Amino acid sequence: MNKSVSFTPQPKTKINLEKEGLYEYDFSQIKGQEQSKRALEIAAAGAHNVLLKGPPGAGKTMLARTFPSILPSLSLDEALEITQIYSVSGNLSKDEAIIKTRPFRAPHHTASYVGIIGGGNNIKPGEVSLSHRGVLFLDELPEFPRQVLESLRQPLEDRHVVISRASGSLSFPAQFILLAAQNPCPCGFLGDIKKSCICMPGQVSRYQKKLSGPLLDRIDIHLDVPAVDVEKLTGDLKSETSKEIKKRVEKTRKIQSKRFAGTGILTNSEMNNSQIKQFCTIKKEALDLLKLAIVQMNLSARSYHRILKLSRTIADLADSEHIEQHHIAEALQYRAKSDA
Incomplete structure (x- = not known):
């Protein structure tokens, strides 16, 4: 006996990719560092890679942690791309149907080549792919293994990573903003006007040579982050909020979106x-x-x-x-x- 089954149409669910007050840090909380804020605004607007260099305590990590708060909201296509990657890697929460915010990945400098690039017996995406359409933050950049640092050159240039095995190869997207931080020397105070560097010349040279020329060449913005003056640190001068900066970033992204319509790219850096x-x-x-x-x-x-x-x-x-x-x-x- 045939039975007809009728389904009641369900209302379409609108996915809201805009979340207010989501971020722990805001640019209004950062005292001074006007040049650094300007550089990060440019980086967010065009999806450019950044290297922050400065002494310990200057605020490099704080700037990096605040950076996602000025990035433009995800489009639905971008959200679906990220969600697919997280689903394949097993990192998608059961309670989350779609990723709604740009990834911010911050692996420790002891992370392995496979952890950063991807691979394993059952090939899975690494940090460069889990950062797709978001930010890959590498703190203490020279402390990462040389093999890991040099392996970043291909995804930074090609915007994807290819993992090859005897049985074949897989390609994962890796369209991320590299945000890296380092001290100027092992002790961290080379060139500091208030505290003397205690490193030997050979130590400084070896430390700086850990980053190859071809890798540094792929970074658009090299930024010196000095220690904040006491007057600025203790002053009451109000800084721009992340929301204000984000408005300018999104306006600039719309200009690029219009410019690159039909080209397959979204930002100037591509x-x-x-x-x-x-x-x-x-x-x-x-x-x-x-x-x-x-x-x-x-x-x-x-x-x-x-x-x-x-x-x-x-x-x-x-x-x-x-x-x-x-x-x-x-x-x-x-x-x-x-x-x-």
């Missing part, structure tokens, strides 16, 4: 060389400054393209159609001092 040529229109005086910097700072071709992408983001924040001289000048300030 542009390839042909897209840089197409979208990074630069004024003559700005180009002259960039040419001079290439010669005097001995910049690589990769550095040249990264400066243009960073300048494009700075111009977008200023709502400028063309890259101007002061946009290039600001982008050049964020190059590694060793480039100078």
Whole structure:
């Protein structure tokens, strides 16, 4: 006997990806560090990689932990991408149908190659993929094993990671913002005006050589984070809230979304060389400054393209159609001092 079964249509559930008051830290809680806040706003607006360098207690970790609070809210497509990765890796909570916030992953420097990149007997995504569309925070960057640091070069360049085995290979997405922090030397006080460095020259050299040139070249913003002055630390001057900064970031992301419609990319940092040529229109005086910097700072071709992408983001924040001289000048300030 045939039976007909009728289903009552259920109302569509609206998934709210916007959560207010979700973050533990807010930029209004950070005293001073105006240049660092500006640099992180640029990084959030264009999805640029950042290296924070400064003495212990300067606030590097606090800045990093606060960074997610100014990132734009996830789109539904991005949320679904992240959810798929977390489901495959077994990290999706039973009570959570979809990931609603951008990942912030902070593995310890003792993490293994497999833990960071992915792999294992039953291949699973590593931290670079679990950070997809979010942030991978590596504190004490030089303390990570050299193999792990060098393995970051491929996902930073290609935005995905390939794990090969005898039976075949798997590719996982790895579109993340690298946010790293380090001390300037083993003791942490090299160049500090208040406390003397106790490291031997050989120790400093070995410490700094742990980070290779090709890895540093893939980082757009190299930022010195000095200790905060006592006056600023104890003062009552109010700082901008994360909500205020986030509004500018989201406005800039909308400019990029419109610009890159149909290209398969979302942010300035993802542009390839042909897209840089197409979208990074630069004024003559700005180009002259960039040419001079290439010669005097001995910049690589990769550095040249990264400066243009960073300048494009700075111009977008200023709502400028063309890259101007002061946009290039600001982008050049964020190059590694060793480039100078």
